[in-house]
Amino acid sequence: MDDLQTLRQQLGDRLVTEPGRVAQHAHDSSRAEPAGTPLALVEASSTADVAAALAWAHAHAVPVSVRGAGTGLAGGANAYDGGLIVSLAGMNQILSIDQNERVAVVQPGVITAELDAAARLEGLFYPPDPASARSCTIGGNIATNAGGLRCVAHGVTRDAVAALEVVLADGRVLRTGSRTRKNVVGYDLTSLMVGSEGTLGIVTEATVRLKPVPLGTPxxxxxxxxxxxxxxxxxxxxxxxxxxxxxxxxxxxxxxxxxxxxxxxxxxxxxxxxxxxxxxxxxxxxxxxxxxxxxxxxxxxxxxxxxxxxxxxxxxLSNPALTARGLKISCDVGVPVARLAEIFHGITEISRTHDRLVSTVAHAGDGNLHSTVDCADDDIAAADAVLDDITRLALALGGTITGEHGVGSVKLHELPWQLDEVSRATQAAIKQALDPRGILTPGRGI
CATH class of the missing domain: 3.30.70.2190 (Alpha-Beta Plaits)
Known part of the structure; x- marks a missing residue:
């Protein structure tokens, strides 16, 4: 595209078109495949870089995928044919830790466990704790409202986010929330952005809440x-x-x-x-x-x-162990904790009905389950049918189609199973208002 030169003038060597480097950022860790060949990769180093990329993409109606560490499991970060990839991996600085206010200001590429480790040097810790904390990023956690091992005591990512800096689809920069404990001014745009899977804006800075490290020995x-x-x-x-x-x-x-x-x-x-x-x-x-x-x-x-x-x-070790065993077809559902026994019983019956080995691990304290189905590379459709049955069971028990991995592209077909027409239309209206040209992670999430 000739007009790509205009963006190159703004970004310099942070705009990458070399096929090998672009391909490295074209997919996440899910089974979803990238849709064709992306146009270019933006290795953003600042909010200004992201704003320039989105303003250009908005002007030229070019689809944008957003990528952090690539640990996502729902296909939300996969590239688009002819699209622009915005990588936030280079925006990886912990800008400040305020011990008195118990908050940290971080860029989206910060590894979750590294923020926790830095906070602990100040006698604090970052509560959200995904199983992949040593490799996933704060930006990715915010995009999917990630949960993790400590959710039963401290809640999910949304509970730890106080304020955000977000670049909107047309390149404008939105600031939401505040450092204060109480804030009821206007709509809660911070919560709206958390879990929006890159469909409403790109987070370039986050103010997150920390807690004191508990006394005693765990x-x-x-x-x-x-x-x-x-x-x-x-x-x-x-x-x-x-x-x-x-x-x-x-x-x-x-x-x-x-x-x-x-x-x-x-x-x-x-x-x-x-x-x-x-x-x-x-x-x-x-x-x-x-x-x-x-x-x-x-x-x-x-x-x-x-x-x-x-x-x-x-x-x-469950995720790397399952991956090493070749088990990669997985789902993420949630049920009320009181229904755990029922869903485990149901998963056993589903496994028998389909004659498939199903391995399940769960954040049991909050009812979030991850089931993985054994299958060969040429048998993914059959494995997906097993996961669909598990998802339908979760919904029948008052649950949800995803607890923390997000909808992405992998679960998009399941969205109408949980959300009625009014809910989907309302979400589409919000998307249209903030991204009228539909460039941000189109066709995923909602």
Whole structure:
């Protein structure tokens, strides 16, 4: 495109057209394939770069995909044929940490775990904790309203975002929210942007809330169950009980076996499922012991309480372990915590009906499940049918088609299963108002 030269004059070597470098940024970690050959890549280093790229794309009606670390699992960051890729990976600075106000100001390319580590040097921590925290970025977390292991105690990304700087589709810069604890001025545009999957604007700076590191030594716990139903009932009892875990994760037997094969740690594979978690604070050990007792009361055959992080680290290995095993067809659904036993029972029946191995791990404390189906590369459609059945089951139990990975392109066909016509029309009207030419992540998310 001849007019690309105009953008090059503004961006210089930050506008990349070399096919190999462009291709490296053309896809995320999902099974969705990039749609054709993108026009160019913008390796943004500032808000001004992003604004220039979007103003140009808006003027020329060029579709834009937004990419951070490429860890997304819903196809939301994949490139478009003839489109522009905006990479935020280079905008990776922690601009400030305010110990008094307990906030940090960061660019979108900051790795989530690196922000947490920097905050801990100040006696604080960043609450959202996706399993991929060591590789995913704050910008990607904001785009999908990511959750993670600590959601049961601290909520999701939206709960930690105080203010945003966002470049709109036409290149204008919008600032939302404030550093104050209370703010009811105008519409809540911050919450609107969080979870919008790059369809309404590109986040170039975020002010996020931090919390004090709890006193005392964290304590981990494990409980093994002969069946998933019992494990689900134990989770419901824990969440409704007096002890408050910071982490509460569930892995079925297939997942534990895959993780243990990937990186042996001495875990005994249960017959049904393994519940792992962590408590914090000065009463952490007592809380962990109480949770272990609750598990025994609901059928646990073996329990363990420890001050080691090994059990939590094992849970973090689920995604790389599944990938190494060749299991890549996965879904992300959520149900009310009280329905966990029912959905685990239903997943077992779906697995039998389709004669497919289904491996499930869950952020059990908030009812968010990730099921992965075994299949060959030429059999993805059959595996997707299994996941569709799991999604329909989640909806029948009062749940949602996605808890934290987002809709992207992978789940777009499921959107009408959850949202009625009025809801979809309202979202389309918001999209039209903020992106009238439809250039930002078109055909995904909504």
């Amino acid at each position: 304590c981990s716990f494990r409980a093994s169950f002969d069946d998933l139903d019992s494990a689900g009932r134990a989770v419901t009892a824990i969440v409704g009980g007096a002890a408050t875990p910071e982490v509460l994760e569930l892995m079925d037997a297939a997942s534990v076996e895959i993780i243990e094969s990937f990186q042996p740690s001495g875990l005994t594979v249960p017959r049904g499922a393994m519940l792992v978690g962590q408590t914090v604070g000065v009463t952490a050990a007592a809380q962990a012991a109480a949770i272990a007792e609750t598990c025994v009361a609901h059928g646990a055959t073996e329990t363990e309480v420890s001050d080691s992080d090994a059990l939590i680290e094992a849970r973090r």
